[in-house]
Amino acid sequence: MVTGHEGDTVRRRGPLRADAQRNEDRLLEAAAAAFAREGKGASVKDIARAAGVGVGTLYRRFPSKELLIEAIYREEVQRLCEAAPHLTAAQPPAEALRTWMERFIDFMAAKQGMADALAVVLTDDSEKLHTRALLAGAITHLLTAMEGQAVARPGVDAQDVLMALGGISLIAASEEQRALATRLIDLLLHGIVTN
Template sequence: MPDRPLRADARSNHDRLLVVAAEAFAREGTQTSLKAIARAAGVGIGTLYRRFPTRESLVEAVYRNEVIRLCDAAAELLRTLTPAAALPAWMERFVDFMAAKHGMADVLRAVLLSEEDRMHTRDLLRAAIATLLDAGTAAGGVRPGVDPNDVLMGLGGITMIAGEEDQRDLASRLIGLLLHGIATAAEGPGGTA
């Protein structure tokens, strides 16, 4: 039976549960109390279990929601920031996303095993990066021809090296180096793309 659209109040509860759970999983891992998540979201535990019958289904929904939020952020940032500011802001969000994902890693390995799932996520992330790179190229701050996949791989490497909360400054410095590598010569050593 296909999912029916949620009423406005049910959609609000659903969305709040995903945000609160993402924060809890990033902070405490996936073994955090589901009762505490429900309480922090302002709903009863029954509401949580109606929407997400298992811990794994909640983790999977949080992960998918966070991927969509991250990818949507590319266009949102470009509406409010210059391309030169939007790209590094999105990259910082990517690092935060990956840190949160590490808190869900064990369960995610169990629920997102298919290569199709992984490729779909990579495709969404590459498209978001391409949007930012295209805007940066059009504005003159990004070298033409920068491959979004290369940038995604660079960001993935940064999160592997500096993916812990106490390494956040290192991650930001490494992002700066990555940005320097894709900037046009006009941006110079002190500028960002």
């Protein structure tokens, strides 16, 4: 059982059936897109329609909008962190880091759309610290792969990279320029990659 905003609960009784898991995955994907686009005012009815399920299905899984937003946030953090080893296995180390950074910026852009709601849902500082530690762990994995092939400067700190990426996402969001974020990622990479 997971407790959410104002005592709302989502009951988990073991793994979901395959069809129920597909419904939940589609709901989270549709909701993430809607909140990124429209902010916390996104319509639950429109989210359910975009996911191809009824509103009742949405409310059975997520009894409140806050619990839906929290689930999206946790799912996106998990996906971002799990991407690091897959990227290092599939791409050269520096390219894997670049791809991960681009995904981080996209994650932060989606988070901006949910910022007001997340401020209500994620009130616990330990949750924020936990998320930061997970993200820094993913960056550490990427940097270690780069160091293993001597393509990263020694001593690059994962927390520093994470803070720089956070700054890039804020600048790009305030300027409403995704292309600016890519250019700033290039500058950050020049500071990490050996020449």
